[in-house]
Amino acid sequence: MNSKTKNIIKEEWIKAFPNLTAYTQNRLYKVVGAFILGIELIKLPRVDNYRPHFAIYPLFRKGIENCLKIPFILDQYYDERGMQLSLPYDNNSKIKIVQNIINNTSKLDLNLSSYKLSNFFNLAEYYLYNHPDIWYRNHPGKRALLFELKLYAALYVGNETEINIVISEILEESAKWNMQLFETWFGNFETWFQNLNTLILNRIEFLKQIDTNKHEKKIAKLCNSELID
Numbered sequence: 464m465n466s467k468t469k470n471i472i473k474e475e476w477i478k479a480f481p482n483l484t485a486y487t488q489n490r491l492y493k494v495v496g497a498f499i500l501g502i503e504l505i506k507l508p509r510v511d512n513y514r515p516h517f518a519i520y521p522l523f524r525k526g527i528e529n530c531l532k533i534p535f536i537l538d539q540y541y542d543e544r545g546m547q548l549s550l551p552y553d554n555n556s557k558i559k560i561v562q563n564i565i566n567n568t569s570k571l572d573l574n575l576s577s578y579k580l581s582n583f584f585n586l587a588e589y590y591l592y593n594h595p596d597i598w599y600r601n602h603p604g605k606r607a608l609l610f611e612l613k614l615y616a617a618l619y620v621g622n623e624t625e626i627n628i629v630i631s632e633i634l635e636e637s638a639k640w641n642m643q644l645f646e647t648w649f650g651n652f653e654t655w656f657q658n659l660n661t662l663i664l665n666r667i668e669f670l671k672q673i674d675t676n677k678h679e680k681k682i683a684k685l686c687n688s689e690l691i692d
Contacts, residue, residue, distance in 0.1 A: 479562040496690025497619040535612040577689040583616040603640035604648030620692040
């Protein structure tokens with residue numbers, strides 16, 4: 464699909480979600496606290512169609528390239544029948560219908576100017592306990608990422624009570640995890656868990672790295688929404 468068509472489609476999505484900014488032609492993001500999040504318009508293989516996905520990445524890794532390597536969540540949107548939402552590149556007649564579905568069903572409103580910690584906890588818990596895809600409910604790697612999402616959101620706002628609760632949740636649930644499967648994603652569990660605790664003890668450095676990343680050229684142009692307790 465040619466660049467001009469992709470650019471027209473990008474502009475249509477930005478009109479519907481004005482708090483998102485084009486990071487690339489198919490990645491529309493904003494910054495919220497410790498995270499980069501938004502919509503990715505992912506081309507389907509072998510056909511000239513694309514599928515909008517909700518995406519959320521960390522903003523506290525060293526270097527933006529590292530931040531955008533592994534998403535906490537990269538999930539398709541679905542209609543009321545549970546069907547994946549797809550659109551052709553060469554016909555925008557249904558784009559507003561799809562955008563309205565996303566606005567009405569998204570577990571995180573992309574047009575807010577500020578978010579509460581509870582917004583991110585509710586998002587993570589939906590994927591942990593209620594998402595129809597059993598991968599989120601059963602795969603230890605996916606579940607670890609979702610607990611990380613909760614932990615880093617609580618760390619960003621400095622809510623020590625919620626930090627301790629998430630650490631306890633990880634210890635309780637990890638007793639049931641398939642550690643061989645976990646290790647294919649994260650390596651040794653004890654090392655991963657210790658790294659989480661080390662980051663908690665170094666919150667100031669965590670916040671400094673986020674601030675450094677926010678000033679990177681391509682990140683600095685994104686809309687910025689606050690995350691509060």
